[in-house]
Amino acid sequence: MARRSRGRLIDGVLLLDKDTGMSSNFALQRVKRLFGAAKAGHTGALDPLATGMLPVCLGEATKFSQHLLDADKRYLVTAKLGERTDTSDSDGEVVQTRPIDFTQAQLETALEYFRGETMQVPSMYSALKYQGQPLYKYAREGIEVPRQARHITVFELNFVSLEGDELTLDIHCSKGTYIRTITDDLGEMLGCGAHVIMLRRTQVAGYPAENMMSLATLEALVAKADEQEIKSSLLLDPLLLPMDTAVSSLREINLPELSAPYLMQGQAVQALGLIPDELVRITIGDERQFVGIGCMNDEGLLAPKRLVVLHD
Numbered sequence: 001m002a003r004r005s006r007g008r009l010i011d012g013v014l015l016l017d018k019d020t021g022m023s024s025n026f027a028l029q030r031v032k033r034l035f036g037a038a039k040a041g042h043t044g045a046l047d048p049l050a051t052g053m054l055p056v057c058l059g060e061a062t063k064f065s066q067h068l069l070d071a072d073k074r075y076l077v078t079a080k081l082g083e084r085t086d087t088s089d090s091d092g093e094v095v096q097t098r099p100i101d102f103t104q105a106q107l108e109t110a111l112e113y114f115r116g117e118t119m120q121v122p123s124m125y126s127a128l129k130y131q132g133q134p135l136y137k138y139a140r141e142g143i144e145v146p147r148q149a150r151h152i153t154v155f156e157l158n159f160v161s162l163e164g165d166e167l168t169l170d171i172h173c174s175k176g177t178y179i180r181t182i183t184d185d186l187g188e189m190l191g192c193g194a195h196v197i198m199l200r201r202t203q204v205a206g207y208p209a210e211n212m213m214s215l216a217t218l219e220a221l222v223a224k225a226d227e228q229e230i231k232s233s234l235l236l237d238p239l240l241l242p243m244d245t246a247v248s249s250l251r252e253i254n255l256p257e258l259s260a261p262y263l264m265q266g267q268a269v270q271a272l273g274l275i276p277d278e279l280v281r282i283t284i285g286d287e288r289q290f291v292g293i294g295c296m297n298d299e300g301l302l303a304p305k306r307l308v309v310l311h312d
Contacts, residue, residue, distance in 0.1 A: 007038030010233070011059035011308070012240025017212035018046055018054045027215065031056045034218050035236055043068035043204065043246075044175075049089055052201035053212055060308040061243035064293070068246050071205035072155065074172045077196055079183045081165045084193030088180035092195070100165055100192045107159070110189040111169075114182055115157050119149040122178055152177045167194070172203075206248065213239055243308070244290035250281040253294075253302060257285040264291065264310070268301035279305065 014035075018027050024045040032040035041062040043055045052075075057065045082100045085092035102110075156172040171179060180196050187194025202209055218236065225232040259269045263282070274280070274296040282291050282304070292307035 007032070008036050008233075009059055010035055010037050010237065010240070011061050011243045012057075012237075013061050013243060013245055014056045014058065014240055015207055015212045016054045016056050017214045018051055019215065020051045021048055023048055024054055027054060028056055030215055031218070032058075034215075034222055034232070036233070041065050044073075046201060047089070047091075047180075047199070049091055049196070050199040050201060052199075053204050053207065053209065054201070055204055055207060055246075057243070057246065058240065059243070061246055063306050063308065064243065064246040067249070068204055070175050071249075072172060072174055072203075073177070073201060074170070074203035075179050076160070076168065076170055076198075076200045076202055077179050077183060078166055078168045078198035079187065079194040080197045081167055081187065081190070081194050082192050083195060084184065084187060085195040087195075088184040089196040089199075096193050098192045100190075102190045102192065104162075107162070107167075107190065110186055111157050111159065113189065114186065115154050117151065117153050120152045120178060120181055121149045122147050122181065150176055154182075166197070168198075205246075207241075207245070211241065242290065244281060244283075247281050247293055250279055250293060252283055252288075253280045254283045254285075254288055255302075260284045260291070263294075263302075263304055264307060266304060266307070268297050268299065268303040271302035274300065274302060 014031060016027055016031060018024065024042050028040055028042045035058060037058045039059055039062055041057050043057060043065045046052065046054055055068050057068075080090070082098060083094050084096040084098075086095050087093075153174040154171060154177065155174070156170065158170040160168040160170055162168075171177075171182070173179075179199055183194050183196050218239075221235040222232045225235050253271050253273060255263065255269065255271060259271075263269050263284075276296055279293055279295050280302075282294050282302070283289055284291050290308070291310070292304055294302050294304040294306075297303040
């Protein structure tokens with residue numbers, strides 16, 4: 001007998017404004033419970049220290065979370081200069097203290113080094129895995145393991161302010177970029193050391209920051225629904241963005257409704273405008289209902305790669 005899913009079938013993306021001090025998984029599970037969703041997943045963890053945009057995919061939207069994991073991110077970071085810590089942030093222990101002695105010109109020269117395509121060695125205090133275990137577990141035991149440098153791209157690195165010993169920067173970067181590592185490396189280039197004391201993710205892909213909602217706001221809406229004796233879903237569900245926003249960067253291929261039954265059974269169908277090796281977003285009919293993603297196969301047909309389960 002098939003197991004019945006616990007929770008309701010609700011699809012969409014919530015832009016959570018994660019609070020500091022909580023893990024991304026705690027925030028995810030809380031959102032899942034508030035919505036009563038059967039399935040949920042986040043799209044790239046934020047450290048407990050960090051705040052800001054954490055897209056939470058509900059229901060069928062979880063099938064496209066990888067696209068948000070791979071998307072560009074934007075951060076606002078404040079570094080404390082003059083102190084280096086073992087974790088490169090304020091959660092760690094100070095391991096070195098040095099005087100702050102650099103000019104604005106030297107700072108600009110140092111910032112320029114990080115712009116564009118570079119190689120970055122991940123921090124030992126990251127969630128990357130080595131032999132099945134996250135690096136931070138080895139780090140907490142004082143074990144150093146080999147890490148491969150990875151290609152990253154810093155599209156923008158903007159100076160915001162320098163007030164006393166606190167330097168604030170705005171960083172637009174590719175996936176897999178460790179802001180703590182940039183901060184630590186920058187501190188070493190300036191000769192004074194540095195560590196992150198504030199980190200806020202302000203953007204993921206093209207999602208607007210003004211659509212973010214905090215857990216406190218969600219909980220207040222649930223309380224309001226209880227007071228009004230209505231279903232909390234009436235107040236929460238309108239906050240969800242359509243699930244195809246996770247793949248909004250993909251070009252759309254719109255199919256006639258006659259093609260839908262064949263496509264939804266996993267069959268390749270004819271479509272205009274296909275380009276080899278291009279992943280596309282598939283919609284059906286005049287209402288442009290999103291049904292999944294696909295690409296051109298060897299026969300020149302549109303083959304589905306990931307389809308949603310349509311439900312009322």
